Amino acid sequence: MSGSNNPALTSILVANRGEIACRVMRTAKAMGLTTVAVHSATDRNARHVREADIAVDLGGSKAADSYLQIDKLIAAAKSSSAQAIHPGYGFLSENAAFARAVEQAGLVFLGPPASAIDAMGSKSAAKSLMETAGVPLVPGYHGEAQDAATFREAAARIGYPVLLKATAGGGGKGMKVVEREEDLAEALASAQREARSSFGDSRMLVEKYVLKPRHVEIQVFADQHGHCLYLNERDCSIQRRHQKVVEEAPAPGLSAELRRAMGEAAVRAAQTIGYVGAGTVEFLLDARGEFFFMEMNTRLQVEHPVTEAITGLDLVAWQIRVAQGAPLPITQEQVPLNGHAIEVRLYAEDPVNDFLPATGTLQVYRESTPGPGRRVDSGVTEGDEVSPFYDPMLGKLIAWGENREQARLRLLAMLDEFAVGGLRTNLGFVRRIVAHPAFAEAELDTGFIPRYQADLLPAAQGLSEDFWQAAAQAYRQSTSNSRRDDDPHSPWATANGMRLGLPSEVDVYLSCGGETRKVQLRGAANDQVQLRGEQLTLQHDDVRRHSLAIRQGDTLYLRWQGELHAVQRVDPIAAVEASHTQQGGLSAPMNGSIVRVLVEVGQQVDAGAPLVVLEAMKMEHSIRASQSGTVSALYCAEGEMVSEGTVLVELTPQ
Structure with a gap:
């Protein structure tokens, strides 16, 4: 942050995305300032872009190609005539080089001086400062040596369990609890990769893991x-x-x-x-x-x-x-x-x-x-x-x-x-x-x-019959195209289950949460469940309850006992139980990128062995062998983007 003779600001650029960008711009607008958003290619239509007065495209998709590009952010401020940059949190908010670059470009950095970021940006250096100042510290190692042997020796001296932390980190990224010495090497390597991916700095510290703090x-x-x-x-x-x-x-x-x-x-x-x-x-x-x-x-x-x-x-x-x-x-x-x-x-x-x-x-x-x-x-x-x-x-x-x-x-x-x-x-x-x-x-x-x-995290329980009845009535009442346009006055114009001389009856086939159910609606059920707009009214005896029911396309979203459930209509004739996994196949649990492939075809592995490391949303997730066996096929490579459900490794059981 530059000196106290700064001119009055009239515009600021928010070098961030999501809710913090929207929150900063809300105050800036209230103060009469022009707001400038930056965005990646992925975020072209994001909310923070829509709410800004000016938006600048940084290109790229990953943070490393967009929100972490200092030169692009400075250029965006210059091209939009922004006088100041607010870093938000995450990304470059605690990057001293960014703060210096902003000030060297003649802009105001809406954060602390680069020297202060330097002093506290490294957890190791910060702890040394606090030790000098007499502030109590948790026992740990905060030195420069980063080899596995040094951390193994430090952890043994401190005593397990220990906590590995990225020195330039935050938000839980690059942080691992290690309970045993034999788990240290793998946890250290994974934490270093996460730290490098999130902060561009793989340095770590280790300290005693304090119980019940x-x-x-x-x-x-x-x-x-x-x-x-x-x-x-x-x-x-x-x-x-x-x-x-x-x-x-x-x-x-x-x-x-x-x-x-x-x-x-x-x-x-x-x-x-x-x-x-x-x-x-x-x-x-x-x-x-x-x-x-x-x-x-x-x-x-x-x-x-x-x-x-x-x-x-x-x-x-x-x-x-x-x-x-x-x-x-x-x-x-x-x-x-x-x-x-x-x-x-x-x-x-x-x-x-x-x-x-x-x-x-x-x-x-x-x-x-x-x-x-x-x-x-x-x-x-x-x-x-x-x-x-x-x-x-x-x-x-x-x-x-x-x-x-x-x-x-x-x-x-x-x-x-x-x-x-x-x-x-x-x-x-x-x-x-x-x-x-x-x-x-x-x-x-x-x-x-x-x-x-x-x-x-209670064990999943089956949905009650009351839920299926309410869902069927709500789905049926939300169907806008159930009446025949060619003869709207015909008694067969709607599928209302009318039967001559008998109570009306309709069978509705629904699926929700992996369960499929045939729901039989009879006669007066319509009087018990009414859908008006997005409010579902359920009446039992003299008690009425209201819930949310939103129809989006073929899906009805129904709130039931505090949870929002997605309900869909099923064609019982066309429905075929599909298998989305291959025999012995291990698939991606989410969209992400492959950062490491740890095995090769023909390799024998034990149950629990890590096979592939997937990175998503700045965190690493290991795909592990569910049982002992032989790797019979690999369907991914390092650096490749994969979608949720994609089979990555095929394993032949031993």
Whole structure:
């Protein structure tokens, strides 16, 4: 961020995509600024492009060919006459070379100085700084040597389990928990590849994996005049694979004294490196109230809306004003802390299938009704494509209340109203987290999801007869072309099941969730289920219930017991059970690119052996042998893009 004599800004370019690009542009527009979006070829029609005043095509599909190209971003700013660049989060937001290039081009970087990014951009260097400053650290190795032997020796000294982390990383990328020495080499190689793919830097550190910790972070903000303050804290303990899923502010159960101690430590950390702008200092907090420095994120965080909710501040507006040389408008004593806020992240992923990223078209996308204490930050709309090239987060739901329970109940209501169809999401999963009694009691630590996995990922249950009856009636009533155009007044103009002297009867064949069912509708069933618009009314005795039912093409999306189900009509004569897998074949679980082929034809492998490594949405996924056998055929090569369901390896059982 350049000096305090910056001219007043009139336009900014957002070097990012998705919900953060839309969120930054929302504030920029409110401040009267012209907004410039950049996009890859894949994102040509994305929401952030549609909402910008100006859009510049970067070309390419992968991030490495578009959003990570510094020269292209600088050229886009120049060609669009943008005066400043906001990096968002992810991509180049914590890249010191990018910050320098922006400033050298005569533009304003809406982030910290490059020197501050350098100081904290390497987790190893940051921990050394904090050690010098007397901030407690988790035992670990943060040195320059990156060979496997060094990490094996360090892990043995620290004691298993250990945590491998990319020094330039974030968002759970390039991070692996290793329980045993024999798993270290493979985990290290995989983490290094993920780090190189996501950040262009494969360097790693290793530290003790602390059991049952809470993840509490402090939001700091500094201006160009030497002032720095902390805007309270956030609890981000609900995580899976080190990726935050639920965040809240303030942290439940944190005393005023501990808040002040952590806040002051965070401010010292920021001032030590001459920080300017928005940043977050992350700590591990144990049950005894001791906290350990983890890292500093030199950017705006995904979870910043909960801080905005309890303070009433707009952090993006602060970023823009501070970049122009304005001082912080309040003192530490004036920082508000009103009520409680909780945020959940909505991902395109399949919780049942090990949270594999999901791709496809958003056939249905309906956000929660806006209102007091309700906020949705999203980067998609109905009809958008979710590609395999980027992070699978669709958006965030944020609820505020006068206390934590009010915020929690308000968030549950928002989740009940939200609807996504066409691909799998974690919507039901995060709802079960927020509804869980342990979450309601604020029993928070990073082991929450594994501990309550049976509750959060319950075994699939068959759909009830009531569901099939409601689905059949809703599907039938939503059919717009059921009346004959040539003779609309004929008693046979509609397939209503009319029978002379008998109750009407219709057989409807439907499929949903891999199950096919013949549903027999009789007589007065129409009186029990009515579809008006997209509202399905179900009446049993004197009780009426309403649900969502959306017809999109040949598919009816019906919300039932909190889940949105895709229902389709089946032709019983033409239906043929198709097999989509070959005997012994192993297929791609999602769209992605092949980064490594670990076997060759004729090779014998043991059950569980890795065969192929697939990269999708910046994460690596190993395709492993389901049983011992011989590789009889390979249908993929390194660097090749493959679609979900494509057979990659054929294995002949031993």
